[in-house]
Structure formats: structure tokens, C-alpha cells
Amino acid sequence: MLVSIHTRPTLEDVAARAGVSRATASRVLNASPRVSPEALEAVNAAVLALGYQPNRAARALVTRRTGAVAVVFSEPEPKIFDDPHFARLIRAGARALADVDVQMVLMLVHSPDDQARAHRFLAGGHVDGALVFAPHRNDELVSIVKKLPLPVVYAGKPWGSLRGMHLVDNDNEGGAVLATEHLKSLGRKKIVHVSGPLDELSAIDRLNGFKSALGLDDKGAAKVTEDGGFTREGGRKAMAALLAKVPSLDAVFVASDLMAAGALETLQEAGKRVPQDVAVVGFDDHVTIAEHTSPPLTSVRQDSDEQVKHMVAHLMKLLRDETVKTKKQMLPTVLVRRESA
Amino acid sequence: MLVSIHTRPTLEDVAARAGVSRATASRVLNASPRVSPEALEAVNAAVLALGYQPNRAARALVTRRTGAVAVVFSEPEPKIFDDPHFARLIRAGARALADVDVQMVLMLVHSPDDQARAHRFLAGGHVDGALVFAPHRNDELVSIVKKLPLPVVYAGKPWGSLRGMHLVDNDNEGGAVLATEHLKSLGRKKIVHVSGPLDELSAIDRLNGFKSALGLDDKGAAKVTEDGGFTREGGRKAMAALLAKVPSLDAVFVASDLMAAGALETLQEAGKRVPQDVAVVGFDDHVTIAEHTSPPLTSVRQDSDEQVKHMVAHLMKLLRDETVKTKKQMLPTVLVRRESA
DNA sequence: ACCTGCGACTCAAAGGTTTTCATCGAGGAG
DNA sequence: CTCCTCGATGAAAACCTTTGAGTCGCAGGT
Numbered sequence: 235m236l237v238s239i240h241t242r243p244t245l246e247d248v249a250a251r252a253g254v255s256r257a258t259a260s261r262v263l264n265a266s267p268r269v270s271p272e273a274l275e276a277v278n279a280a281v282l283a284l285g286y287q288p289n290r291a292a293r294a295l296v297t298r299r300t301g302a303v304a305v306v307f308s309e310p311e312p313k314i315f316d317d318p319h320f321a322r323l324i325r326a327g328a329r330a331l332a333d334v335d336v337q338m339v340l341m342l343v344h345s346p347d348d349q350a351r352a353h354r355f356l357a358g359g360h361v362d363g364a365l366v367f368a369p370h371r372n373d374e375l376v377s378i379v380k381k382l383p384l385p386v387v388y389a390g391k392p393w394g395s396l397r398g399m400h401l402v403d404n405d406n407e408g409g410a411v412l413a414t415e416h417l418k419s420l421g422r423k424k425i426v427h428v429s430g431p432l433d434e435l436s437a438i439d440r441l442n443g444f445k446s447a448l449g450l451d452d453k454g455a456a457k458v459t460e461d462g463g464f465t466r467e468g469g470r471k472a473m474a475a476l477l478a479k480v481p482s483l484d485a486v487f488v489a490s491d492l493m494a495a496g497a498l499e500t501l502q503e504a505g506k507r508v509p510q511d512v513a514v515v516g517f518d519d520h521v522t523i524a525e526h527t528s529p530p531l532t533s534v535r536q537d538s539d540e541q542v543k544h545m546v547a548h549l550m551k552l553l554r555d556e557t558v559k560t561k562k563q564m565l566p567t568v569l570v571r572r573e574s575a
Numbered sequence: 576m577l578v579s580i581h582t583r584p585t586l587e588d589v590a591a592r593a594g595v596s597r598a599t600a601s602r603v604l605n606a607s608p609r610v611s612p613e614a615l616e617a618v619n620a621a622v623l624a625l626g627y628q629p630n631r632a633a634r635a636l637v638t639r640r641t642g643a644v645a646v647v648f649s650e651p652e653p654k655i656f657d658d659p660h661f662a663r664l665i666r667a668g669a670r671a672l673a674d675v676d677v678q679m680v681l682m683l684v685h686s687p688d689d690q691a692r693a694h695r696f697l698a699g700g701h702v703d704g705a706l707v708f709a710p711h712r713n714d715e716l717v718s719i720v721k722k723l724p725l726p727v728v729y730a731g732k733p734w735g736s737l738r739g740m741h742l743v744d745n746d747n748e749g750g751a752v753l754a755t756e757h758l759k760s761l762g763r764k765k766i767v768h769v770s771g772p773l774d775e776l777s778a779i780d781r782l783n784g785f786k787s788a789l790g791l792d793d794k795g796a797a798k799v800t801e802d803g804g805f806t807r808e809g810g811r812k813a814m815a816a817l818l819a820k821v822p823s824l825d826a827v828f829v830a831s832d833l834m835a836a837g838a839l840e841t842l843q844e845a846g847k848r849v850p851q852d853v854a855v856v857g858f859d860d861h862v863t864i865a866e867h868t869s870p871p872l873t874s875v876r877q878d879s880d881e882q883v884k885h886m887v888a889h890l891m892k893l894l895r896d897e898t899v900k901t902k903k904q905m906l907p908t909v910l911v912r913r914e915s916a
Numbered sequence: 917a918c919c920t921g922c923g924a925c926t927c928a929a930a931g932g933t934t935t936t937c938a939t940c941g942a943g944g945a946g
Numbered sequence: 947c948t949c950c951t952c953g954a955t956g957a958a959a960a961c962c963t964t965t966g967a968g969t970c971g972c973a974g975g976t
Contacts, residue, residue: 242700244932255956260934270954287699291641292932294632295961302678312666316659316863324665325653328683332692337643337701339678342669351673358628359583360678466867499869522657526807528840585962596926601964611924633962636931 243284251284252276263288302337303549304361306352308368308375312344317464317492318522319538323389326542327365334550336362343375353378363549365542368392371433385552387545391435400552402544402563406436409534409567410443413487413515416532416569418447422485422513426458428472428497430489437464440489440517458483462493469493473500485513485575491523491533498527498574513575529573536567584625592625593617604629643678644890645702647693649709649716653685658805658833659863660879664730667883668706675891677703684716694719704890706883709733712774726893728886732776741893743885743904747777750875750908751784754828754856757873757910759788761854763826768796769803769813769838771830778805781830781858799824803834810834814841825853826916832857832864832874839868839915854916870914877908 249259254273261269262277280286294300305327307320324340331338339361343352352375356364363385368376371393379386380399388401417425427444430437445455458480460472469488473496476483488494494516498508506512508529516524519535544563551558590600595614602610603618621627635641646668648661665681672679680702684693693716697705704726709717712734720727721740729742758766768785771778786796799821801813810829814837817824829835835857839849847853849870857865860876885904892899 245934246932256933257935257956257958258954261955264934268954273954287695289636289932290699290701291632291635292961293934295630295636295932295963296934298961300632302680316662316861318657318659318662321657321659321662321665324662324681325683328681332682332689337678337680339643340665340669340681341673342666348673354628358631360631466863520657522807586964587962597963598926598928598965599924602925605964609924614924630962633931634964636933636962637964639931 242289243286244289245286248277248280248284248286251280298359299553300337300360300362301335302339302361303331303546304339304341304356304364305331306341306343306356306364306366306368306375306379308343308349308366308370308373310344310370312342318520319490319492319518322520322538323367323542326539327546329539330543330546334546346374349375349378356382356384362553363387365389365545365549366392369434369436385549387549387552389541389545393433393435396562398561400548400558400561402541402548402565404436404536404541404565405567406439406536407443407446409517409536409569410440410487410489411447412443412567412569413517413534414444414447416571417485417487417513417515417575420485420513420575424458424480424483425485425487426476426480426483427455427460428462428469428476428486428488428493429459430464430493431461434464437489444487462488462490462496464490464493466492466496469496470500471496473497474504477501477504477506483512485515487515487517489517491516491518491520491531494531494533494574495523495527498531509573509575515569515575519570524570524572527574532572532575533570534567535570537565541565583630584627585630586627589618589621589625589627592621639700640894641678641701641703642676643680643702644672644887645680645682645697645705646672647682647684647697647705647707647709647716647720649684649690649707649711649714651685651711653683659861660831660833660859663861663879664708664883667880668887670880671884671887675887687715690716690719697723697725703894704728706730706886706890707733710775710777726890728890728893730882730886734774734776737903739902741889741899741902743882743889743906745777745877745882745906746908747780747877748784748787750858750877750910751781751828751830752788753784753908753910754858754875755785755788757912758826758828758854758856758916761826761850761916763854765799765821765824766826766828767799767817767821767824768801769810769817769827769829769834770800771805771834772802775805778830785828803829803831803837805831805834807833807837810837811841812837814838815845818842818845818847826855827853828856828858830858832859832861832872835872835874835915836864836868839872850914850916856910856916860911865911865913868915873913873916874911875908876911878906882906 245256245259249256258273259277262274290301328338341352343349366379366386367389369390376392390403429441432438460475462468462472488497494514501508501512508514516531516533519533524531524533586597586600590597599614600618603615631642669679682693684690707720707727708730710731717733729740731744770782773779801816803809803813829838842849842853849855857872857874860874865872865874
């Protein structure tokens with residue numbers, strides 16, 4: 235059996251060494267039931283001895299499966315990317331996909347150019363499916379992706395009709411209720427809200443939770459709410475605006491930790507003590523932020539790791555063509571108490 | 576010409592429509608010179624009409640090229656990942672690789688398990704090359720990767736012998752000199768340093784720059800330096816330690832913006848005014864941090880985007896088998912003045 | 917008139933795997 | 947003892963592209 239040193243072993247080599255045919259060896263690798271115990275063992279031994287690794291390209295060619303999944307972030311404002319939230323999602327995705335042994339192909343979509351490229355790529359059959367993070371209103375990418383014959387799982391609710399879409403969302407509204415109720419239970423009377431950008435449904439859901447916990451209608455809510463755009467600077471400004479609008483405020487529910495960090499700075503500058511004068515609750519429970527503000531931030535935890543895990547699991551089911559019972563999943567949120575409220 | 580609607584067109588289809596053979600069509604796609612203008616046009620028209628996209632798997636099978644590159648982050652402390660620096664690198668990688676039309680396969684390795692997996696994957700021929708971020712001393716992953724017959728470009732200097740390795744580094748030492756000289760030029764007399772973890776060469780280089788700018792030897796440096804571990808909290812603590820050790824300090828060069836943010840907090844708590852009492856210079860020029868500290872942070876800019884671009888360009892050359900003249904590249908750093916110094 | 921050289925092109929093999937279909941052998945039913 | 951059934955296995959087709967070898971026609975040299 236002469237084999238060049240530098241050529242990787244093929245299934246043929248494995249089969250030869252195990253004394254079976256390529257077909258049988260293949261069956262062993264794919265855990266087909268129709269194979270005798272002896273053959274199974276022989277093949278496994280050969281695989282081990284040769285350090286055999288299936289050739290992905292060859293396999294992909296015949297199965298019409300690439301073994302790769304795209305993870306797509308559509309975010310018009312590339313700056314937003316510095317939000318540690320994204321790092322966390324990416325990390326979770328990398329881990330979850332590696333666990334099921336599929337390649338993660340990361341795609342960042344900012345411009346229309348990027349959209350076109352993503353379209354080409356996803357339509358080109360280079361991946362078996364996609365995980366899509368596209369929270370913004372009227373995101374072109376969503377309509378593009380919808381038309382593709384490609385299994386897709388969304389993170390949160392994309393804007394527009396949700397018919398036939400698969401998604402894993404956090405219970406934003408429930409979390410907001412939790413936060414607001416907590417502030418109420420502290421005896422706070424004048425509770426205000428720094429919302430996220432209202433072109434994202436997660437921000438809207440959080441706002442709705444806030445409203446329903448306080449029994450506010452749209453008009454009432456408008457008086458005690460400011461949009462902070464999910465950025466630190468936005469949180470800073472929104473808080474300042476609220477202080478001007480509602481001087482007597484004694485509590486604020488901020489729709490993200492990053493904004494809450496900004497809001498805390500504003501409060502401090504305004505001479506307000508937290509939590510004595512103003513109680514603050516954030517959203518995300520981003521440890522690297524929440525634990526390092528002063529005072530440490532009480533926040534609503536949404537478990538991004540869990541969300542991504544669910545998304546991956548769901549997509550794998552789709553890929554295995556299992557009939558999935560629930561197309562939409564909602565993950566619970568919990569309140570994590572620290573010192574700010 | 577009956578073609579099922581749902582099957583994607585193959586090169587065969589293109590060739591047929593163009594009235595040429597598969598081989599000629601292939602040559603057109605691969606920009607081979609030996610093809611007549613008429614054939615070229617006919618094939619291009621057919622490609623367009625059919626919306627043809629080459630089958631990556633089939634191509635990979637015959638060319639033994641995958642069209643994918645791994646981007647590997649080796650970081651024992653997964654928490655560190657929340658550092659926006661990583662997000663920036665990942666974003667830059669995604670963009671640069673997309674620009675040259677290669678898939679980016681992201682791999683995060685934290686544990687020995689991850690290392691084994693990475694080893695298997697990289698050895699398995701699933702990618703054509705790799706970009707490796709592994710800054711820590713004695714990182715097992717580096718030795719693993721070194722042994723692989725795989726083109727690799729490193730970010731910064733990995734620990735150990737650099738023989739035959741390709742890397743793109745920032746001028747950490749030069750940047751540190753810049754920072755320290757700047758503090759000197761401000762008339763500061765008692766300049767101290769918060770360093771990064773000394774198991775990373777970037778941290779050591781920055782420390783060396785600091786030392787050489789002040790003409791300090793090891794012993795002298797030890798008296799005015801503290802390790803802040805490249806974390807915000809570490810920066811906080813290191814600053815406190817320095818205040819205790821060198822009460823008369825009037826300037827500090829901090830080896831990362833994240834640590835500088837922590838240091839600023841400590842200074843504030845200690846009642847020091849920045850920059851009046853203590854001038855502060857950071858490193859990284861991380862806008863989302865540097866522009867939002869109070870006061871905004873003067874910092875040494877290292878252009879990560881540029882670094883990653885160079886890494887990608889270098890790797891592509893390696894893949895094209897061009898003989899590369901310089902194996903190591905050093906990118907300049909510049910000082911960005913804001914208000915803290 | 918014949919060969920040579922050359923450019924444009926076609927043929928067909930190769931690349932490594934999965935999967936269908938056929939084959940083979942053993943064991944049970946009659 | 948023969949026929950069937952059924953489980954394990956093997957042969958070969960199929961997946962789609964690249965590429966080296968070979969064909970063909972034509973211009974130019976002898």
C-alpha cells in the first residue's frame with residue numbers, strides 16, 4: 235500500500251485498510267444502521283489509524299449540503315457594533331455552531347452594497363441556512379432573505395409580517411414589566427423611561443411593557459419617555475431631557491445597559507444620588523457594563539447565549555427537515571438586583 | 576432545453592447556451608487568456624441570462640482550495656471578549672475578507688478542548704489559510720498551528736521564535752514613546768505607567784517604549800509601573816496602587832483605553848483633576864471609549880482596521896504563492912490629542 | 917504541395933464522497 | 947431439499963468543476 239506522505243487519506247484508503255468497500259466505510263461514517271459490528275469496528279480502527287478526515291468538498295458536492303451556516307448582522311450603523319452585545323452574540327454563535335460541527339460564516343451587512351453581496355452569497359448556495367440579526371424597521375435585507383429558498387432563523391422579531399418565519403425572541407415586554415413593577419414596589423412614584431430607537435421592535439416591546447405596568451396610554455407615555463437610541467451618548471442625552479421634562483422623577487427604567495451607563499453619568503452630573511434620589515434599572519444585564527457602573531446596575535437579564543443556542547438548535551431541526559412544531563420561541567427574562575434600584 | 580426550475584444552472588448549461596464546450600466556459604470564468612472574444616462574450620451573456628453561480632464544492636474538490644479562511648482568536652479568558660477591541664477586529668476581518676470574496680470562518684478558542692477542535696479543523700483542510708490572534712505567552716495553539724502545513728498570518732508577535740512566521744504588528748513601542756514624550760513635553764515630571772499583562776508582547780513593547788522614553792532600567796521602571804491586565808477593573812486597581820506608591824505623580828501613560836477608563840475613575844475618586852493634576856494618555860484610540868470618558872482621552876491610535884487589512888492582503892499573497900518579500904510588517908502609531916493630556 | 921507551428925477549442929479524466937441497485941449468503945418455512 | 951426473505955455488502959452512477967492532452971483549421975515557410 236504505497237501512499238504519498240503528503241496526500242491526505244481518502245475514504246478509499248480507509249476502506250482498503252479495513253478490508254471493506256468504500257460504500258461500507260461511508261455507511262460507518264454516517265452511522266447507517268445496516269452494517270455489521272465487525273465491519274464497523276474495522277472501519278473505525280482504520281479511520282483512527284490513518285487520521286482520516288472526510289473531504290468536505292466532496293461530501294458537499296454529492297449531498298448538496300455545505301456544512302456551513304451564515305450568521306448575518308444587518309446594522310446600518312456600523313458604529314453600533316462596538317456595543318459589547320454584538321460581541322456576546324457572535325461569541326455565542328461561534329460556540330453553538332462549533333458544538334454541532336458546522337462552520338460559521340460571519341457576514342456583516344451595513345450598506346446596500348453589502349446587502350447585494352449578502353444576497354448573492356446566500357442565493358449562491360454557499361451555506362445551508364442562516365441566522366439573521368436584523369432588528370430595524372423596513373430592513374431591505376429581511377425582504378431579500380425572505381424570498382430565498384433558504385432555512386432562516388431570526389433573532390427577535392424583524393419588522394413586518396411574521397408569517398412562516400422562524401424566530402427566537404426574548405420576552406422584552408415581560409422584562410420591562412418586571413423592571414417597572416420593581417421600581418413601583420420600591421415606592422417610586424414618578425417613573426420615567428429611556429427607550430431604545432423605535433424602529434426596533436425590541437425597543438417597542440420594552441416601551442409597551444413599561445406602559446402596561448404603569449397603565450399609561452400613548453399620550454401619557456410620551457410625557458415620561460425619551461428615545462436614547464441604544465447608545466451610551468443617547469442615554470446621556472435622553473436622561474438630561476427627562477430631567478428637564480419631569481424634574482420630580484424618582485426612578486427611571488432604561489431600555490439597555492449601555493444607555494443606562496450614560497444615564498447614570500447624567501444623573502451624577504445633575505447631583506442626583508442613585509438610588510436614593512433616583513432608582514435606575516437597565517436592560518440586558520451586560521455584566522461588563524452593569525457590574526462596573528457606579529453604583530452597579532440593577533438590570534433585566536436576557537440570556538443572549540441561550541437565545542443563540544436556541545436559534546442554532548432550531549435551525550438544525552429545520553435542516554434535518556424535522557417538522558418543527560413551534561416556529562416562534564420566547565425566552566424568559568429575569569430581574570437581577572444590584573445597587574442602583 | 577428542458578431544465579427543472581429548481582435546480583441551479585451548471586456550467587454545462589452555460590456552455591450549451593453559449594454554444595461552446597464546458598472547458599471553454601470554464602476558461603472564461605477563470606479569465607484564462609486562450610479564448611476568443613466571441614466565445615468570451617457568448618459565455619458571459621449566458622452566465623448573466625442564467626444567473627449562473629459556480630458550485631463552490633465542485634470547484635473546491637478539483638482545485639483543492641476551499642475559498643475559506645479561518646480567523647482564530649485564542650484567548651484563555653473569554654470575558655476579555657467583551658473588550659470592544661475584539662469586535663473591531665472581527666468587523667475588520669469580515670469586511671476585508673468579504674472584499675476579496677473569501678468566506679470567513681470564525682473560531683474562538685478558550686479551552687484545551689477548543690484547541691483540539693481547532694487543531695482538527697485546521698488540519699482537516701477545511702480552510703486555505705488562517706489569521707491568528709494569539710497574544711499570550713506560551714499559547715499552546717501557536718505551537719499547534721506552527722506545525723500545520725497551512726499559510727498563517729499572525730496579528731502582532733506571538734510568543735516564542737518568530738522564524739518563518741508571517742505577521743503584522745503595530746508599533747507598540749514607538750507609540751509608547753510618543754505617549755511618554757508627549758507627557759514630558761507637557762512638563763510633567765513624575766510619569767507613571769499602567770501596563771498590560773506582561774504575558775503579552777504588545778504590553779511588553781509598550782512598557783519598553785515607556786522605559787526608553789524616560790531612560791529607565793528595569794529596577795527604575797518597577798517603581799513606577801503597575802500591571803492592569805488590559806481590563807477596566809485592572810486599570811482601576813493599578814491606578815490606585817500607583818497613587819499609593821508614587822503620591823507625587825502628575826502623569827500616567829496607560830497601555831489601553833479600557834484600562835485608562837478605569838484609571839480615570841480612580842483618579843476622580845481620589846480627587847485628582849485630569850488633566851490639571853494628572854495628565855492621562857491611553858492606547859488604542861478606541862473611539863467608543865476615548866471619546867466618552869471625562870475628560871475625553873488622549874490616546875495612541877493603532878489602526879486595527881488597517882492591521883487586519885494588511886493581514887488579509889498578506890495571506891492572499893501567500894495563497895497565490897507569490898514570494899513575499901517582507902514576512903513581518905510594522906504599522907505606525909500616532910498620538911490623538913483630546914483633553915486628558 | 918507539404919510540413920510546421922500556433923491559436924482556439926473540445927474531450928475526457930480526475931477529484932472524494934454518498935446512495936441506489938444489484939448481489940450474495942444464510943437461515944427459516946414449507 | 948428447495949424456495950424465500952432479509953440483512954450485509956459491493957459496484958457504479960452521480961454530483962460539478964478544472965485542466966492536461968489532443969484535435970482542427972489555417973497561415974507561413976520551404
